[in-house]
Amino acid sequence: MIDLRLRLAIGSGRLVRWLSQVLGTGGGTVMPGAVTSRLDPQAMRKLASLASQGVVVVTGTNGKTTTTRMLTAICQRIGWQVVSNGAGANMASGVTTALLELPRLAGHGNTIAIIEVDEAWTPSVSAQLRPRRLIVHNFFRDQLDRYGELDAVTDRVAQALQALPVGSRAVLNADDPTVANLARDCAQSPLFYGIEDHCLAGETGLYAADATDCRRCSTAFEYTKRYFSHLGIYVCPQCGEARPTPQVFADRVVPCQEGSFEVHIGSPSAELKVHLPLPGLYDVYNALAAAATALSLGIPSQVVAETLSEFRAVFGRGERILLGDHELHLFLVKNPASFNQVIQLITRATSAQEAHLLILVNDNDADGHDISWLWDVDFELLSDRAVSITASGTRALEVALRLKYAGIDQVRVTIIPKPVPALEAAMAQLPAGSSLYILPTYTALLTLHNHLARSGHVPAFWQES
Amino acid sequence: MKLTIAWLFPSRMDIYGDRGNVLTLQRRAEWRGIITELRTFSRGDPFDPDLLDIIFLGGGQDRQQRMLVQDLIKTKGPALRAAIEDGLPTLAVCGGYQLLGEYYQMNDGDRLPGVDILPVETIAEPVRYIGNIIVETDLFGARRTLVGFENHNGCTYLKPGARPLGRVRRRGSGNNGRDHTEGVIYRNAIGTYLHGALLPKNPVLADFLLQKALNRRYGVTELAPLDDSLETEAHDAALRLALKSHPKYLGAHLIKKRDGSPLRGGRDTMKDVPDV
Numbered sequence: 001m002i003d004l005r006l007r008l009a010i011g012s013g014r015l016v017r018w019l020s021q022v023l024g025t026g027g028g029t030v031m032p033g034a035v036t037s038r039l040d041p042q043a044m045r046k047l048a049s050l051a052s053q054g055v056v057v058v059t060g061t062n063g064k065t066t067t068t069r070m071l072t073a074i075c076q077r078i079g080w081q082v083v084s085n086g087a088g089a090n091m092a093s094g095v096t097t098a099l100l101e102l103p104r105l106a107g108h109g110n111t112i113a114i115i116e117v118d119e120a121w122t123p124s125v126s127a128q129l130r131p132r133r134l135i136v137h138n139f140f141r142d143q144l145d146r147y148g149e150l151d152a153v154t155d156r157v158a159q160a161l162q163a164l165p166v167g168s169r170a171v172l173n174a175d176d177p178t179v180a181n182l183a184r185d186c187a188q189s190p191l192f193y194g195i196e197d198h199c200l201a202g203e204t205g206l207y208a209a210d211a212t213d214c215r216r217c218s219t220a221f222e223y224t225k226r227y228f229s230h231l232g233i234y235v236c237p238q239c240g241e242a243r244p245t246p247q248v249f250a251d252r253v254v255p256c257q258e259g260s261f262e263v264h265i266g267s268p269s270a271e272l273k274v275h276l277p278l279p280g281l282y283d284v285y286n287a288l289a290a291a292a293t294a295l296s297l298g299i300p301s302q303v304v305a306e307t308l309s310e311f312r313a314v315f316g317r318g319e320r321i322l323l324g325d326h327e328l329h330l331f332l333v334k335n336p337a338s339f340n341q342v343i344q345l346i347t348r349a350t351s352a353q354e355a356h357l358l359i360l361v362n363d364n365d366a367d368g369h370d371i372s373w374l375w376d377v378d379f380e381l382l383s384d385r386a387v388s389i390t391a392s393g394t395r396a397l398e399v400a401l402r403l404k405y406a407g408i409d410q411v412r413v414t415i416i417p418k419p420v421p422a423l424e425a426a427m428a429q430l431p432a433g434s435s436l437y438i439l440p441t442y443t444a445l446l447t448l449h450n451h452l453a454r455s456g457h458v459p460a461f462w463q464e465s
Numbered sequence: 466m467k468l469t470i471a472w473l474f475p476s477r478m479d480i481y482g483d484r485g486n487v488l489t490l491q492r493r494a495e496w497r498g499i500i501t502e503l504r505t506f507s508r509g510d511p512f513d514p515d516l517l518d519i520i521f522l523g524g525g526q527d528r529q530q531r532m533l534v535q536d537l538i539k540t541k542g543p544a545l546r547a548a549i550e551d552g553l554p555t556l557a558v559c560g561g562y563q564l565l566g567e568y569y570q571m572n573d574g575d576r577l578p579g580v581d582i583l584p585v586e587t588i589a590e591p592v593r594y595i596g597n598i599i600v601e602t603d604l605f606g607a608r609r610t611l612v613g614f615e616n617h618n619g620c621t622y623l624k625p626g627a628r629p630l631g632r633v634r635r636r637g638s639g640n641n642g643r644d645h646t647e648g649v650i651y652r653n654a655i656g657t658y659l660h661g662a663l664l665p666k667n668p669v670l671a672d673f674l675l676q677k678a679l680n681r682r683y684g685v686t687e688l689a690p691l692d693d694s695l696e697t698e699a700h701d702a703a704l705r706l707a708l709k710s711h712p713k714y715l716g717a718h719l720i721k722k723r724d725g726s727p728l729r730g731g732r733d734t735m736k737d738v739p740d741v
Contacts, residue, residue, distance in 0.1 A: 141480060151527070212476065220476070363706065369596065370616065371661075372660050372661045372662050373482055374482065375483075375485030376485075396702075398699055400695060405485070405488050405489060405665060407492075
């Protein structure tokens with residue numbers, strides 16, 4: 001029910017959103033929710049209860065935004081009305097902002113809220129949203145300056161799972177040992193998803209993953225298959241704790257030309273053939289999480305497969321932009337796991353002495369102030385690929401230094417701290433018809449995207465559907 | 466000439482880009498025509514310091530430290546102590562620093578015994594020191610600044626007579642946020658809270674370890690100079706950013722909130738820490 005207080009709070013929130021868009025101060029993805037919650041602290045809970053199909057929460061370190069967008073597209077395809085914080089504003093105010101759309105939609109058929117939530121915010125936000133499904137996607141080390149330690153983040157998500165209401169179900173990545181271990185915090189048996197393709201090439205990176213110890217007995221897991229970082233098929237040689245068998249699984253994952261995958265997904269009720277037009281193996285995980293959740297909500301497998309096969313990359317997550325006769329590939333990088341995946345992808349897509357890169361590392365609040373993780377990224381793999389690398393961002397010099405110690409010839413590296421001039425300089429170096437791989441941290445991505453939006457090459461991020 | 470660099474527990478004590486420290490030692494030796502061999506040691510591996518020239522030990526989470534400390538004391542401790550007493554160059558960062566001290570008293574009151582080589586003791590506190598840090602030191606000839614990032618809730622105290630690596634200047638908390646000391650140097654062993662990674666943009670420290678190692682093994686007293694213009698630029702840029710960063714700590718005290726309210730990133734200033 002919408003009481004008077006909530007009505008007032010919603011009205012004010014919408015006014016703020018309207019103002020911020022009219023005044024051009026940005027997307028207004030956070031402030032409206034902050035105002036609404038200020039006027040009615042229960043607003044998030046009350047709003048969430050208006051969704052007839054309930055709420056799905058997506059949390060984890062990497063892939064939240066893409067998974068959320070995939071699930072959104074699937075639900076929209078069967079005609080559900082979806083509210084979502086698909087622009088990535090995933091703390092409490094951003095979530096409330098997204099929910100402001102619900103009262104307008106309620107009463108017009110099926111409505112569902114699909115909400116990505118920052119890991120640390122998951123317990124408090126989930127307590128308000130009382131989600132029908134809670135997806136825990138993966139845990140990588142990320143922004144330790146904000147969270148302290150990875151274990152602390154895991155414990156917070158465990159709290160959220162323990163507090164799930166009756167009838168709610170966790171959807172967990174079986175291939176991430178830390179996530180799978182959360183099953184013991186779930187009252188109802190969770191739904192697992194994972195990759196079961198023994199022919200798929202594993203990771204060749206040098207980076208030592210950090211979540212490879214059994215939580216029960218602290219022994220190092222033995223992997224029979226490691227897809228990337230610490231994601232794979234594992235067993236504890238000491239206590240026998242093993243990867244749970246996923247109910248929804250990809251048993252055939254074939255990388256194709258032009259950065260896409262043929263994926264065969266199995267589940268107790270259906271089989272799906274998906275041609276996933278996205279370049280990263282992590283996208284296969286994103287698709288699996290979305291598919292597992294959608295199937296569990298009773299959405300027909302045909303709809304799931306069709307939507308995933310037509311999915312377009314999300315803003316900055318493997319997005320391709322045509323600029324003259326050049327193609328720009330934008331990949332958000334925020335931790336060693338995501339960065340290494342993108343480097344693997346570039347080494348697959350290019351031949352020796354062919355890759356042009358623009359790497360932008362900022363250390364602003366939203367990026368994390370600690371950039372030591374750059375030293376865990378396998379830049380060494382680029383040494384025979386990269387013909388030019390432009391280092392940019394507030395930490396441009398740290399990037400250049402990292403490249404020097406990775407054995408990359410300094411004459412190939414240009415340092416330009418300001419993102420837009422760096423983009424222009426990187427473009428100027430490109431031979432005709434070649435691609436530029438752009439690897440920005442979060443705030444650098446926003447800067448570049450705003451620049452490209454102003455010049456009409458991409459839509460503004462809050463206008464993307 | 467050849468140097469053997471030992472990295473202890475690389476898979477478990479490597480959360481802050483510690484690979485950068487090892488890489489810097491290797492590259493800076495190789496650029497001078499010195500062959501390097503990297504040897505890694507895990508839990509249970511036997512350990513003969515006579516074959517090693519530099520030891521590195523990185524940072525880990527509390528859980529990993531608990532797991533490894535017994536191995537460190539029993540399997541490697543006695544030999545490691547003898548070697549460090551004999552002048553084996555050693556760098557221990559964050560968790561590794563704490564483990565080489567006398568003990569680490571954790572948040573739950575458990576006292577984890579350390580290897581008791583470095584003359585320090587550590588007590589966990591409910592706040593977490595997180596942020597850029599600047600340290601000034603006279604240990605390497607002229608006065609030098611070291612710049613890095615710290616992230617720890619252990620407060621480390623030097624025992625009487627122990628020498629700090631340096632003193633905190635303008636940004637950061639160092640050993641304990643109270644006495645302005647940062648790190649410790651004992652013989653040729655250095656313990657510190659600075660990561661970032663530490664050695665790449667503080668090459669003076671990397672060269673100190675290399676020079677001591679070459680001197681110990683081959684009697685070499687001088688290191689060939691390298692072109693450090695990029696390192697110097699990166700150091701200076703990091704220094705400028707540190708000075709521009711929020712003067713105290715970002716989100717620090719919120720990490721340990723126990724009332725179930727969310728952790729938050731944000732401009733929260735930690736109280737009770739002297740502005741140095």
